[in-house]
Amino acid sequence: MKELVRELGDVVSTDAAVLEEHSRDTSRAEPGGLPAAVVRVHSATEVQTVLRWATTHRVPVSVRGAGTGVSGGALAYPGGLVVSLAAMNQVLEIDAPNRIAEVDPGIIVDQLDQAAAAHELMYAPDPVSYQTATIGGTVDTNAGGLRCLAHGVTRDVIAGLEVVLADGRLIRTGSRTRKNSTGYDLTGLFIGSEGTLGVVTRVIARLKPRPVGEAVTFSAQFPTMAAAGAAVATIMASATTPEMLELMDRNSIDIVQRHFPSAVAAEGEALLVGQTIGTDAQQQAEAVVSACRDAGALLAEAGGGEELLDTRRMVNPALNAAGLALSCDVAVPPSRLAEMFERIDDISVQTGYPVNTCAHAGDGNMHPSVLAANDSAEEVAAAEHVLTLITEAALDMGGVISGEHRIGSLKTGMLAQQFDPDTLDLQHQLKGFFDPVGILSPGRAI
Amino acid sequence: MKELVRELGDVVSTDAAVLEEHSRDTSRAEPGGLPAAVVRVHSATEVQTVLRWATTHRVPVSVRGAGTGVSGGALAYPGGLVVSLAAMNQVLEIDAPNRIAEVDPGIIVDQLDQAAAAHELMYAPDPVSYQTATIGGTVDTNAGGLRCLAHGVTRDVIAGLEVVLADGRLIRTGSRTRKNSTGYDLTGLFIGSEGTLGVVTRVIARLKPRPVGEAVTFSAQFPTMAAAGAAVATIMASATTPEMLELMDRNSIDIVQRHFPSAVAAEGEALLVGQTIGTDAQQQAEAVVSACRDAGALLAEAGGGEELLDTRRMVNPALNAAGLALSCDVAVPPSRLAEMFERIDDISVQTGYPVNTCAHAGDGNMHPSVLAANDSAEEVAAAEHVLTLITEAALDMGGVISGEHRIGSLKTGMLAQQFDPDTLDLQHQLKGFFDPVGILSPGRAI
Numbered sequence: 001m002k003e004l005v006r007e008l009g010d011v012v013s014t015d016a017a018v019l020e021e022h023s024r025d026t027s028r029a030e031p032g033g034l035p036a037a038v039v040r041v042h043s044a045t046e047v048q049t050v051l052r053w054a055t056t057h058r059v060p061v062s063v064r065g066a067g068t069g070v071s072g073g074a075l076a077y078p079g080g081l082v083v084s085l086a087a088m089n090q091v092l093e094i095d096a097p098n099r100i101a102e103v104d105p106g107i108i109v110d111q112l113d114q115a116a117a118a119h120e121l122m123y124a125p126d127p128v129s130y131q132t133a134t135i136g137g138t139v140d141t142n143a144g145g146l147r148c149l150a151h152g153v154t155r156d157v158i159a160g161l162e163v164v165l166a167d168g169r170l171i172r173t174g175s176r177t178r179k180n181s182t183g184y185d186l187t188g189l190f191i192g193s194e195g196t197l198g199v200v201t202r203v204i205a206r207l208k209p210r211p212v213g214e215a216v217t218f219s220a221q222f223p224t225m226a227a228a229g230a231a232v233a234t235i236m237a238s239a240t241t242p243e244m245l246e247l248m249d250r251n252s253i254d255i256v257q258r259h260f261p262s263a264v265a266a267e268g269e270a271l272l273v274g275q276t277i278g279t280d281a282q283q284q285a286e287a288v289v290s291a292c293r294d295a296g297a298l299l300a301e302a303g304g305g306e307e308l309l310d311t312r313r314m315v316n317p318a319l320n321a322a323g324l325a326l327s328c329d330v331a332v333p334p335s336r337l338a339e340m341f342e343r344i345d346d347i348s349v350q351t352g353y354p355v356n357t358c359a360h361a362g363d364g365n366m367h368p369s370v371l372a373a374n375d376s377a378e379e380v381a382a383a384e385h386v387l388t389l390i391t392e393a394a395l396d397m398g399g400v401i402s403g404e405h406r407i408g409s410l411k412t413g414m415l416a417q418q419f420d421p422d423t424l425d426l427q428h429q430l431k432g433f434f435d436p437v438g439i440l441s442p443g444r445a446i
Numbered sequence: 447m448k449e450l451v452r453e454l455g456d457v458v459s460t461d462a463a464v465l466e467e468h469s470r471d472t473s474r475a476e477p478g479g480l481p482a483a484v485v486r487v488h489s490a491t492e493v494q495t496v497l498r499w500a501t502t503h504r505v506p507v508s509v510r511g512a513g514t515g516v517s518g519g520a521l522a523y524p525g526g527l528v529v530s531l532a533a534m535n536q537v538l539e540i541d542a543p544n545r546i547a548e549v550d551p552g553i554i555v556d557q558l559d560q561a562a563a564a565h566e567l568m569y570a571p572d573p574v575s576y577q578t579a580t581i582g583g584t585v586d587t588n589a590g591g592l593r594c595l596a597h598g599v600t601r602d603v604i605a606g607l608e609v610v611l612a613d614g615r616l617i618r619t620g621s622r623t624r625k626n627s628t629g630y631d632l633t634g635l636f637i638g639s640e641g642t643l644g645v646v647t648r649v650i651a652r653l654k655p656r657p658v659g660e661a662v663t664f665s666a667q668f669p670t671m672a673a674a675g676a677a678v679a680t681i682m683a684s685a686t687t688p689e690m691l692e693l694m695d696r697n698s699i700d701i702v703q704r705h706f707p708s709a710v711a712a713e714g715e716a717l718l719v720g721q722t723i724g725t726d727a728q729q730q731a732e733a734v735v736s737a738c739r740d741a742g743a744l745l746a747e748a749g750g751g752e753e754l755l756d757t758r759r760m761v762n763p764a765l766n767a768a769g770l771a772l773s774c775d776v777a778v779p780p781s782r783l784a785e786m787f788e789r790i791d792d793i794s795v796q797t798g799y800p801v802n803t804c805a806h807a808g809d810g811n812m813h814p815s816v817l818a819a820n821d822s823a824e825e826v827a828a829a830e831h832v833l834t835l836i837t838e839a840a841l842d843m844g845g846v847i848s849g850e851h852r853i854g855s856l857k858t859g860m861l862a863q864q865f866d867p868d869t870l871d872l873q874h875q876l877k878g879f880f881d882p883v884g885i886l887s888p889g890r891a892i
Contacts, residue, residue: 097683097781142627153625155634156602171869177777178809179599179849181588181638182864183892184873188601188634192627209685237543239655331623335543363624403625418628423617427630433879446629 029072052168063195065134071408105136124151142192144404162202220292220300229337231295245362330394331403365403475518498614511580517854551582570597588638608648666738666746675783677741691808776840777849811849
């Protein structure tokens with residue numbers, strides 16, 4: 001460690017408050033103890049120095065942007081190093097004619113989007129934490145967001161990366177051209193690898209034209225979640241893809257209203273809200289509303305305000321305020337949504353635990369949550385069991401155990417249900433190829 | 447070999463005509479000799495058997511769909527095995543509500559698109575060879591096509607794969623959900639790996655709604671390629687992305703007219719043709735035409751017929767008919783197109799070789815060709831040198847040595863100019879990880 005301090009100076013901190021502050025993300029995962037040091041790097045060269053040192057001394061490294069992850073991926077290792085990229089936070093270039101941005105990994109997603117907006121462009125992925133999350137973190141997790149229904153997830157918009165490997169080598173992937181047929185797709189491989197294959201030190205992102213025309217919000221209330229799920233399947237099989245299509249169940253609406261009493265009221269067991277954007281936004285929104293009515297909506301209207309979407313955005317804060325919420329992140333093919341919601345109801349009835357479900361419905365991605373009555377091991381285990389049953393139901397329907405939050409340190413136990421043994425083995429071997437000593441977020445992601 | 451024949455029976459052919467027929471692709475690359483056998487597999491299990499045998503006996507394997515590749519990727523190895531996937535050619539499922547197709551690797555691209563069309567969906571990537579190329583081949587090469595400007599290349603539409611590894615293990619990547627945040631992105635890694643990392647035995651593809659509304663073709667003639675390039679940069683920086691945006695230089699137009707005299711005539715040094723589709727297609731096409739006029743087009747009109755696009759599609763057949771055409775496949779950021787075309791003109795003047803350039807202009811991807819006067823080694827080397835100068839010019843502009851045709855066996859010599867040493871080393875090491883004995887298309891792609 002002295003060697004590292006000598007080489008890097010005061011970017012290496014062992015201050016107890018700093019260690020504490022950098023030891024967890026926003027998930028319920030608990031670090032086993034404090035890291036030995038936090039290294040707040042300012043350059044790729046510093047990252048190379050840190051990883052070389054860590055490989056030589058076999059010290060585990062966790063990588064951190066803003067710590068907004070929800071799967072325990074950035075949790076500190078006791079006695080390990082935390083590499084924080086938060087200080088590498090500049091927009092290096094907006095190449096507007098080619099719709100490319102080149103940025104440091106520590107820049108906040110919203111800051112990149114705002115820099116793009118100055119050129120009438122946008123950086124599309126908008127995880128709920130877009131005002132605090134860093135680009136590097138969203139690359140490591142392949143983050144989604146509300147508008148990824150129409151514009152794709154992080155993987156769909158990243159053109160290239162600069163990455164420092166575990167042994168300190170620096171490599172570059174991708175290109176700034178629109179097409180590139182050279183070499184293996186290392187860009188895609190690093191995206192979503194949760195910092196286990198390398199540390200991203202620069203990001204080349206593709207921007208899109210900022211949608212012009214009005215945004216029209218629509219909403220529909222349904223007597224059951226299954227009815228809402230059927231409506232979503234119909235909408236997603238139609239020619240019109242809304243910009244956003246979000247769903248909340250009764251429990252989610254209630255919990256939002258309990259904690260934010262001014263939030264919009266809604267009848268029925270399910271509230272579908274969304275937005276269309278463009279010159280024909282009103283017409284598109286009316287097509288969606290019409291599909292909702294055909295699917296049995298109690299009330300459906302186009303032209304509501306942005307506050308309807310705010311209700312959706314309040315679910316996470318309300319759950320956090322409500323106490324110990326355990327949630328999962330499954331995804332199923334959109335046509336199976338109705339069936340999936342019925343299964344969740346059945347599981348809730350069978351276990352006696354109420355479940356709140358909100359969903360990026362158009363993507364078939366949902367976040368069922370269970371509130372644990374207290375933090376006793378038994379109670380948490382019982383709540384976890386409810387989520388396990390829900391996850392197994394999703395797998396039965398050709399779904400996945402994570403749609404957008406990834407695996408981190410919380411969900412590795414379920415990987416063997418998602419992958420056949422040879423496929424999972426290959427991933428472990430690939431991790432060993434990139435990081436033979438196993439210093440980069442060992443034991444996580446795969 | 448007897449062992450393999452015993453296990454697989456008459457799917458293993460050593461017939462001289464079959465060997466000859468399966469030994470080359472459509473590039474100018476020459477195999478060094480005939481393969482020992484062609485294995486026309488019918489199942490993933492047979493692929494596993496072949497690769498296990500080849501790994502055990504250290505026999506090189508080339509993988510082949512329809513042999514439409516243009517970079518020598520499917521060339522037979524003398525004494526090696528050719529695995530042909532052409533007989534695995536079924537559409538296994540069209541899941542219309544979820545816009546997913548699951549298919550065998552040997553199905554022809556157009557057949558998949560037609561199967562999708564029956565559900566008002568489309569499989570978007572349409573390489574010029576879409577009526578003969580197989581899906582597996584387009585996955586291995588990450589093929590583009592005319593309409594990939596608006597709809598993305600192969601990588602953008604593949605949701606998952608089944609792959610047999612060199613040691614015979616079978617793995618599955620991706621999922622049928624719209625979002626998936628589990629495990630490493632092996633799907634992307636195999637796409638474009640030219641058969642060097644594994645053999646794709648099943649493909650899960652994403653379909654899109656088939657565009658509705660009329661298709662409007664537009665065209666514009668320019669006094670110089672640079673002027674046309676500047677027009678393309680403007681169009682690509684505007685809010686309207688045409689469905690197709692193709693460019694031909696005077697030499698390309700002339701060669702088409704020489705070989706297909708009924709082809710459309712055009713004045714000027716450059717012909718830009720394209721198409722818009724949708725309810726506002728006419729309006730969009732007029733916006734493009736207006737941008738062309740502002741950029742100095744001699745003649746520009748919206749509403750021409752499909753035959754304009756046919757002219758573009760005739761360039762390859764005309765070049766083939768003209769004799770020994772050597773071509774390259776560089777891509778640059780669209781804003782650099784005008785400069786790139788000026789550089790090509792300069793190189794043509796300096797070397798005394800006329801160059802034909804046609805381009806998937808909107809993507810910044812172009813195929814400059816040089817006709818060799820004869821097939822003497824000196825003449826071919828001189829023509830190659832012209833292409834090398836052009837490729838170096840593209841690299842100078844932040845471009846890539848291949849936009850869509852990949853590296854195959856023809857372009858490996860230029861990889862060191864595209865990649866820094868550590869990045870290229872990593873790719874060689876990754877190949878070694880997947881295929882330690884080196885049986886799968888050794889020496890190609892990277």
